[in-house]
Amino acid sequence: MYNISEADKKWVDEIWAKIDSKLRTVAPLNKDKIPYTTVDGVYNDMAKEDITWWTNGFWPGMMWLMYVGTKNEMYKEVAENAEKMLDAAFEEYDHLHHDVGFMWHISSGVNYRLFGGKKSRVRTSIAADMLASRYNSSGKYIRAWNEDKVGWVIIDCMMNIPLLYWASEEYKDPRFKYIAMNHADTVMKTHIRPDGSVNHIVDLDPVTGEPKEAFGGQGYELGSSWSRGQAWAIYGYVISYIHTGKQEYLDTAKRVAHYFIANVCDDWLPKADFRCPDEPVIYDSTAGACTACGLLEIARLVPEHEKKLYLNAAMNLLKAMEKNFCNWTEEEQSILQMGTEAYFCRPQGKHAAIIYGDYYFIEAIYKLKGFDMLFW
């Protein structure tokens, strides 16, 4: 349990109650959908639009967080329904990618860990095998995307590899863990810069694993610092530390966290990129929510006198975002607003409700409530 003040405990309790109250209405209304964003306040349906879309695990994941936190069976039913709908994605094999970790680890993976069902184990195992099969054993990395992107490695994959730690533990077979660790070791050299900022995309030589070219990706430009990329690194490396005990992973998570904390605006509202022109101001709430989760894990793991830095930063981020970016009204089905897909993106993807913003915001509050089942 986190050592927070009585006032902060009260705030956490209030926010958890508001989340539960909102989702008790919203979840059944959307039980036959897999949402990504809202249009005029109503969730869209990726099961119809693109079943292979990388975010399709977050809705069931959110439902599982709420089930674990409340034991309300309705959340379990909605999560299980989405998990079944996701089966159609396996039929679209050619369009799947490294984000099978995001898609199945927190959907069927959590279901299996909670209830041990055979179907959920099979789904999660297929996803782990798919992810492992993307490993390049010469270059020592997991390729992100398909077609000619043979050497493209993106920082986001640090949140996919926890699925491989699960597979190693489940099958008592270390090869999945070695793949995950080799990938994490490569990315520490190729993506994490000495100052704690992070490259989004690096194209690696498929034979030597040496970097050939970096790209700005979803950030402002080459050499800038896409804040969600920082978030993937912070949370991804701390999870790798939890599963392996390798100190360098915790140190890396801390270094990127220090960079994030130093760069987040004075008001704790995260911009989409930390190295971009002052105008226009583009926020990305999803980066703040995911970073808060990473900071809360770091706070659990560091010695007593270090904890405060990470815990306070997580609380500051969450409170600032709750005050400025959350919508608790009935007119809007999502909670956290002001997410941004990429610095340069379609208008609908800027300052929008994005499902993983809600997912990580809820996960952070879940952690602060003291629920300790790690979803990753």
Ligand code: GLY
């Ligand atoms: N994984 C893609 C993104 O973070 O937008």
